[in-house]
Amino acid sequence: MQRFVQPALSIVIAVAVAWLVAFTVEILVRREQARSTPPVWVSLQRRCRASFRTTLTLAAILIALPSAGFNGPVVEVIREVLVLALIAAIVWLLVQLIRVGEDVALSRINVDVSDNRRARKIRTQVVLLRRVMAVVLVLIGAAAAAMTIPSVRAFGASFLVSAGVLSVVVGLAAQATLSNLLAGIQIAFTDPIRIDDVVVVNDEWGHIDEITLTYVVVRTWDNRRLILPISWFTTNVFQNWTRHEARVLGSVILHVDFTVPIDELRAEMYRLVQESPLWDGRDWVLQVVDTTPTTMVLRGLVSSADAPSNWDLRCDIREKLLIYLREHYPHTLPKLRADLSDGHQPRQFGDNSSAPDGTPRSTTPSRPAE
Template sequence: MLDSSADGAPTVLAVAAGAAVLAWLVGIAAGALLARVARRMPVVAAISHRGRTPVRLLLVLLAVQVVLGAATGVGGWRDVVVRLVGLALIATVAWLVGVAAFVAEDVALSRYDVDTSDNRHARRVRTQVILLRRLAVVALAVVAVAAMLLTFPSARAAGASILASAGVLSIVAGLAAQTALANVFAGLQLAFTDAIRVDDVVVVEQEWGRIEEITLTYVVVHVWDDRRMVLPSTYFTTTPFQNWTRTQSAVLGAVELDVDWTVPVEEMRGELVRLVDGHPLWDGRVQVLQVTDAVGSVVRLRALVSAVDGPTLFDLRCHVREGLVGWLQREHPHALPQVRNAGVPGYAAASSGTPATAGSPAAEGLFTGSGAAEERASAFAGDGDHALSPAR
């Protein structure tokens, strides 16, 4: 038992300071010993690296707590210091538990390599582990603050009153934080339903990008031009979006060109084969050239190619588009899009401007100009006597 008189306060402070220094030195020695063991054990190395400071602080606080607990009657300051040291102990213990959560995250993530061509499972585990760690840290912080408050007698009395009216408070809190809670539950849903994962390639708001971060309340999308789009978690549970890597990283992409009717399709198909065959961006799965439309003065061609992932596909599409355009310019410039308004048989007669007579086919419309058209109009009007007319 230390000197309990008021005059013994300097002695108590000196002993507490000495105990704190000794505890800090013990923490340093323990850290050095742990570092030797950690050379062969990565888990121990992670614990030593992350937990070095909180362990030393915990030893110091315990030493000071022991010294002050043995010193009584040294003045009113002792109780205040003991209370503060107790609060610091709670915070330090919470810090250590948080370090354990971070170490568990590091160990889990080290077992799943995302730097592979097919990393869907690894990205799913990575997303779930990161979100679980964040949830554990938030819960730990709430528990630590609650434990600190419960050390005060007045707070314990208030806690009993709060528990008595927990039903009303939960309703009020739910209404006040409806949006925030919705985002939290949406974030959990995204992590454990595997809708999106970190590094997934998505198209949102007509922007192409990669999922960079998933938190409890929002998702960060790294857009292709290095912008960051921050979206609430509820966006991905309520709004349709494209996920290019939902089941696999390999994707297909199309290159569309409008050309003249005289384009040699077979020769162009051979040029596509030459462009992609053996190219490092092509994964060897799909290369197809098809006529997808032929309306008006142009023919629409679609070249379909495949690549191992979204970014590679983007560059491959650009390569194919540039190659086909250059080939048309060099080999078949006549096949480039052009407007035909002369030299076509029948064009001059059709464009002579001769007014159509009432009985000519040009004057007959879908609902006017003939008996059949009038019958069709009355059918749409719902009554055979209600034919369409200028008055109607």
């Protein structure tokens, strides 16, 4: 019994020392966090605490295990398991450190401005690069873990002879994954879309809510989420309303009668946009852009600092213009017309009446549509 107490005690002491070191580091981080305002200390405390403790604990056990005096095949298996766990803990710690760097970088980017295109570009690149680095670290960790197992190492060496065939098979099997990964890297550097961009995808208007290495989340105006493969944005046509600037120019379409006083309606629209806090004070216009057999088509253009403001401004202008027409010029709202210029009155026939050619007529008298 005594020969197991001393080895176990050495392992417990090693673990206690590891926790003491971790506790000391946490105290120092909290002290620096209280002294200064940079977010790096807050992020370190929040993200790296558990992974740092786990890494130190596993490393301490592995260091103390040879001096504990345990031998046998079971101890060898335990040692291999601990090595794999330590590799996983180190990868976990490194990934969390990358997230700390992401937090620090994003904290210095201000997106709460009217023209935040450059800030959103940098933010998108930082997020995508963090994810690429995390994937690379996981792959390196998995390869390192596999190389610690003798059987797996021998199995991998036997495949080096047929590496060409294996690479072709793996490439064909992971074609979609690799294409999405390359598309994510391409989007990070070519900048076709950014987080919070206003886009129209498959006739759906929305914002870019999230960009990962495999898919993009588009949040529509009614808070639905469209999940699209990231490669879709490199192979399909879509609209990006905030590609060069956050400012948006939107249209208001009205169908009115031909007798509408356009100058008065234009003056009313100018008064409305001047009174609206959603207008950025730059562009507005009201023009006759088309006609139909029964109406005249007016298009008003108004500009705003961003897409949500422009949407609300367009709805507000459209509503108030319709109220103005209804109250001041109700006769200019769309109506149907009938031409009675030939002077003939509609004839009314009885139940058995018929046209001159003998075709039965309807019993309902015809009248001009109101």
